[in-house]
Amino acid sequence: MKLADLDIIVTAPPPPGWGGRYWILVKVTTDTGITGWGECYAASVGPEAMRAVIEDVFARHMQGESPENIELMFRRAYSSGFTQRPDLTVMGAFSGLEIACWDIMGKARGRPVWAMLGGRMNADVRCYTYLYPLPHHDMSAFWISPEMSAESAAEAVSRGYTAIKFDPAGPYTMHGGHMPAMSDIARSAAFCAAIRDAVGDRADLLFGTHGQFTAAGAIRLGHALEPYSPLWFEEPVPPDDVPAMARVAQAVRIPIATGERLTTKAEFAPLLAQGAAEILQPALGRSGGIWETRKIAALAEAHGAQLAPHLYAGPVEWAANLHLASAIPNLLMAETIESPFHDALIKGAIRVNSGHVHLSDAPGLGIEVDEDLARAHPYHGDGLHLEMRDAPCDYANGNQFEGGAPAPKR
Template identity: 55%
Template sequence: MKIVDIKTFVVGNPPPRFGGRYFIFVKLTTDTGISGIGEIYTATYSPHLVAKMAEEVAARHVIGADPFHIEHMWRNVYGRGYAHRPDLTTGGIVSGLEMAMWDICGKETGKPVYELLGGRVHEKLRAYTYLYPPVGVDVYADDPVYSDPDAAAECAVREVERGFTGVKFDPAGRYSVYDGRQPALHAMDLSEKMVRAVRDAIGDRADILFGTHGQFTASGAIRLAKKLEKYDPLWFEEPCPPDSPEEIAKVARATSIPISAGERLTTKYEFHQLLKTGAASILQPNL
């Protein structure tokens, strides 16, 4: 059995756009007629360009290959072109192709893919949600749920009643492309008010997950963490830029809140650095 065809699909996601503005899917088909579907997540380039990149990578390394030879494909893509280092865009593309190959393997063997990966361990898993605007409102709109403690608390109660055991929000300020900074006093004050309101509203029925998008210096993140510790968040996410695990580790050593990180990392090598430096106790690969 060999892979003989690839098709890519860029799917727009109309408002309220839960999950993002678009999705990129890849479909691989074998000479026996079995197809597998994968999803590519990367936001570094336009979706149509990423789709073309996936087609080019597949033409070089996937078409004509045995779909069961997933590790061989991964190594070829990762190491060719004199690269052999983590790259976020390549990682997203190869992940989508790998998903599609695993899908083919599952269909060929008549097994769920989790059985091929070692079998089911848990009967169910916890799930968390972001605090989003009401149904029908664009998630990218400037809604009160993102900045008003009472609105966030009301939303948190609704989500807990739906069955979520964790609620996540990031009121410390918008994502920045610049290096880490000190949080403004008003941003720290709003963050504490938001966390306090949500904790008062949901009590111990769910965990609070605090995101920052890697905005702060280590000292700035520590200042903010000290204000939040009394509300017992489950995690303080990516307090410093993701390319600075040593700085994140400084925060981890200075706060009682567990540090989480990883959504902007790719390959086991970058996650190894998180563990080696003691930067995070909760790993967040973007699957």
């Protein structure tokens, strides 16, 4: 059995677009007719440029190879161009293709992916959700309203979630780390207070930031959040500044979580070695795929750290995340997105029940992708999957970050 053909579908989730502006799905077919699905979570170039990268990685390193030879194909892609170092775009392309290989292997054997990773360690995977506006909320006002977020949190907890994430701490800008505005610190504390009051001890608070602060700024913010006992302080400084992350970890009494923008064990290992994070958040469509992330999980286990696979993408990456999560001993939880488009795209094959997912014994990833639906929503925009803004932090007029789905501009 050899990898023979590749098809790439760039699909755009309808408004409000939970999960990003577009998702890059890959369909790999063997010479025996078995099809596997993967998803590439890489967004530093546009989708058409990414399509060319995926095609090149497949043709150069994978086409004609057995889908079983994961390690060989990884080493080819990782070493490509005389590098042998992490390359976010190349490894993002490889990650989605590698996920498809596991789907193929599982289908060929009639076994789920989790069974090929050491078996089922976690019968039920604990999931968390980002806080999204409820139907009656104003889409623009929601992101700066502690009261609306508290209402959304209570609704999520009523559905069984035991962990909820939110990120009111100000803008993600191209300027890199900055000192938070006092208004952002005050708003962040107000969010924590309102949400903690709404959910009590029924759920963990997951405080999201995305690398926008200096170490000193993150420490100031972290101290303001400590009274509300968040379970984690997510990526408080730029993810490649491991010494700064370690300084924050030493100064703030909230566990540090990071990893959605990192790829391969080469980028995760220094975090563990320097005590910079206790919770790793790999996104399997970027981190190197299922096998490489299984290695990352083993490194974390040896350092007493846990994994919480990240999801701001489509349901194919979600499926891969969940299969890994089902198989590892040091799982904390896995991010999930419940939207009609996510559900329809995989025909309801995976569902959250009382804040948990139980994967079936269905072969491969256990999903069937609705190709017609995916192709019926092509991406026509010119924005990237996610973008940082050009303007710096506004210390005079305040800041507003509208999550992953900005309100429509009138």
